[in-house]
Amino acid sequence: MVITALTMEDILPFVTSKANKKKVDTDAILPFIILPLLLLLCTLSRTVTIIVMVTIAMGVLYVCTRPHQKNRSSFFYSWTLSSGIYLFLVFEFGVLRLLEITQVENFVLLVLVACTCYFFHKMKAVADFELATGSSKGKEYSPVLTSDSHYCQICQIEVNERFFHSIWWDCCVLRPNYPYFLAGQIFAFATLLFGTNLGLTTVCQPFIFIGTILMPEDCSDVYYQMDLAICFVSSVYGVGYVLIIALVLLKQIFVYIPKYCEPQWRRIVNVLNV
Numbered sequence: 001m002v003i004t005a006l007t008m009e010d011i012l013p014f015v016t017s018k019a020n021k022k023k024v025d026t027d028a029i030l031p032f033i034i035l036p037l038l039l040l041l042c043t044l045s046r047t048v049t050i051i052v053m054v055t056i057a058m059g060v061l062y063v064c065t066r067p068h069q070k071n072r073s074s075f076f077y078s079w080t081l082s083s084g085i086y087l088f089l090v091f092e093f094g095v096l097r098l099l100e101i102t103q104v105e106n107f108v109l110l111v112l113v114a115c116t117c118y119f120f121h122k123m124k125a126v127a128d129f130e131l132a133t134g135s136s137k138g139k140e141y142s143p144v145l146t147s148d149s150h151y152c153q154i155c156q157i158e159v160n161e162r163f164f165h166s167i168w169w170d171c172c173v174l175r176p177n178y179p180y181f182l183a184g185q186i187f188a189f190a191t192l193l194f195g196t197n198l199g200l201t202t203v204c205q206p207f208i209f210i211g212t213i214l215m216p217e218d219c220s221d222v223y224y225q226m227d228l229a230i231c232f233v234s235s236v237y238g239v240g241y242v243l244i245i246a247l248v249l250l251k252q253i254f255v256y257i258p259k260y261c262e263p264q265w266r267r268i269v270n271v272l273n274v
């Protein structure tokens, strides 16, 4: 009798109520199932790893090039979360167990992870605050848009000073939260670069690159041992993320940082003209 009083919402955290109907948000759960299965599949051989990684890259390319309004799903944000959580778990329970990482290296990585989480959390919190308080015109769509307002097709809301919408963080990036987005990406880049280097130099034969910096050299025997293979394919997946974040950062340098600095420059130019 007591058990029947429990609803699905009490049991599963992802249950959302929509239009008075309780519906499990499968889009949010799927990445947590698909990603570990894909990583396990990768451990079979080098060829399978290459095929799976190329397929994931093609999938990301397809999602990024199709119309924005088709990307209204919690799947992408869950994919980011699941990637971060699985890579962290593999490092802490896989790579560390091989006893080649020093306490200092692990501490530095934990600090980088904490900084990344902090900045992305702030980015989402500031965006939610801006949209909720209406200081960025968080109102329903009206056909007449003023020159400084944009209609976000994914949030379905009209916002001021919008830079872009990040489907991977399920968040509108506006002027107030842009610095947090940028800092989060820089820390994510540093975290992944450091973590994947530690992972690859632990499971592969390393060589001394410069000073105390090691680089992986021979990774041919990682597929013979399951734990090494999991650490290796997760590190390769992390390297993929490093490349994507590098592209994102390049776009910031050429497009959005100049856009962010534009009002300040204009103010300086105006002062100089006077």
Ligand SMILES: [Zn+2]
Pocket (backbone or CB within 6 Å): 152, 153, 154, 155, 156, 164, 165, 166, 171, 172, 173
């Ligand atoms: Zn948006």
